[in-house]
Amino acid sequence: MKYDRTLLKTGLLLLVILLFMGCRRDNKEINFELSSSNQPIVTFKTGNNKEYHLMFDTGWTPPCLYEKGMEKVYSTHKRFKFIDNYLIKLVIEKKYPEMYRKEMDHREFFYGKNHYLPVNFRYFKTGKSIFTKKKFYYTPLQLSGYSQNSKDGVFGIDFLGEVRNITIDYNNGKIILNDDRLDTTYCDMYEMQVPYHYAISINIDGKEELAEIDTGCNAFIISQRFVDQNINIYSGEHNGKAREKDYLFNKIEICGISFENITGYLSTDPRNHTSEASIERTQEISLLGYSFFRDRVIQLDFENGEFCIK
Numbered sequence: 001m002k003y004d005r006t007l008l009k010t011g012l013l014l015l016v017i018l019l020f021m022g023c024r025r026d027n028k029e030i031n032f033e034l035s036s037s038n039q040p041i042v043t044f045k046t047g048n049n050k051e052y053h054l055m056f057d058t059g060w061t062p063p064c065l066y067e068k069g070m071e072k073v074y075s076t077h078k079r080f081k082f083i084d085n086y087l088i089k090l091v092i093e094k095k096y097p098e099m100y101r102k103e104m105d106h107r108e109f110f111y112g113k114n115h116y117l118p119v120n121f122r123y124f125k126t127g128k129s130i131f132t133k134k135k136f137y138y139t140p141l142q143l144s145g146y147s148q149n150s151k152d153g154v155f156g157i158d159f160l161g162e163v164r165n166i167t168i169d170y171n172n173g174k175i176i177l178n179d180d181r182l183d184t185t186y187c188d189m190y191e192m193q194v195p196y197h198y199a200i201s202i203n204i205d206g207k208e209e210l211a212e213i214d215t216g217c218n219a220f221i222i223s224q225r226f227v228d229q230n231i232n233i234y235s236g237e238h239n240g241k242a243r244e245k246d247y248l249f250n251k252i253e254i255c256g257i258s259f260e261n262i263t264g265y266l267s268t269d270p271r272n273h274t275s276e277a278s279i280e281r282t283q284e285i286s287l288l289g290y291s292f293f294r295d296r297v298i299q300l301d302f303e304n305g306e307f308c309i310k
Contacts, residue, residue, distance in 0.1 A: 029175070037218045218290045
C-alpha cells in the first residue's frame with residue numbers, strides 16, 4: 001500500500017511538471033539591438049539564408065520592406081525586377097482591375113495608401129523562434145532617418161500571430177512572447193480603431209491623456225489636441241529652429257510609476273522620425289516611446305487587456 005502511495009505521488013508530480021512545461025511550450029524569445037534612434041532591431045533569416053534587419057514597431061501595421069529589403073528579395077528571385085512603384089500600380093490595376101480595386105480599398109482602410117506589392121515568405125527565423133507564411137508589403141515611405149535606422153523593413157504586433165502577451169525587456173534586449181505576468185502594477189489597455197495598435201490612459205501634470213504604446217517612437221510625442229487645450233500652460237520652448245519646440249512636463253504617471261521633468265515634442269517636429277500615419281493619429285492621441293521604456297521592462301497583456309511598465 002505504501003508503495004502504491006509513493007507511486008501515486010510520483011505520478012502526480014510528473015503530471016504537474018508536464019502541465020507546467022505545456023503552459024510554457026509556446027514561450028518564444030527574440031533578441032534585439034537598439035538602433036541609433038533607440039528602436040528595437042531584430043535580425044531574421046529566411047529560407048534562402050538571407051538576413052533581414054527589421055524594426056519592431058508596436059505602432060505599425062502591416063509588415064513592410066523598404067527599398068533595401070526589396071533589393072534582397074529581387075537578388076534571390078531572378079524572375080522579379082525592381083521597378084518604379086507607379087508602374088507596379090499601373091500593371092496590377094490594368095491586368096486585374098477587380099482584384100486591384102478590392103485589395104486597394106482594404107489596404108487603404110487599414111494601412112493607408114503607401115503599401116504595394118506583397119511578397120510572401122515561407123518562414124522567418126531568429127534564434128530558436130520561427131514565424132511561418134508571412135506576407136510583407138513594399139512601402140515607398142522615405143522618412144528622414146527612419147528607414148535607414150530600421151534597416152530592411154518594419155514589423156508590428158500582427159506579425160507575431162496570436163499571443164497571450166508580449167514582454168519587451170530593454171535591459172537585456174529581449175522580446176518574450178507568452179511570458180509570465182510581471183510582478184508589478186498593471187493598468188487598462190485599449191485596442192485602437194487601427195487593428196493591433198494599443199493605447200493606455202496616462203496622467204500629465206494632473207490631466208488625463210490617451211497615449212499609444214509605440215516602440216518605434218524614439219521620444220514622447222504629445223498630441224496636438226492636448227497642446228491646443230492647454231496652450232496657456234504649455235506654450236513650448238522654441239530653440240530657434242523652424243518648427244522645433246520643446247514641451248516640458250513636471251510629472252507624467254504611467255501605471256502608477258512617476259516620470260519627472262519629461263520633454264515632449266509634436267509629431268511634426270523635424271527631429272522626430274514619424275510616419276505620415278502617425279502624424280495624423282497624433283492630432284488626437286499622444287505616443288509613448290523610448291523616453292519611458294529606456295532601461296525598463298514593459299508588457300502588453302492581450303489576454304487581460306492590461307499593460308505594465310517596471
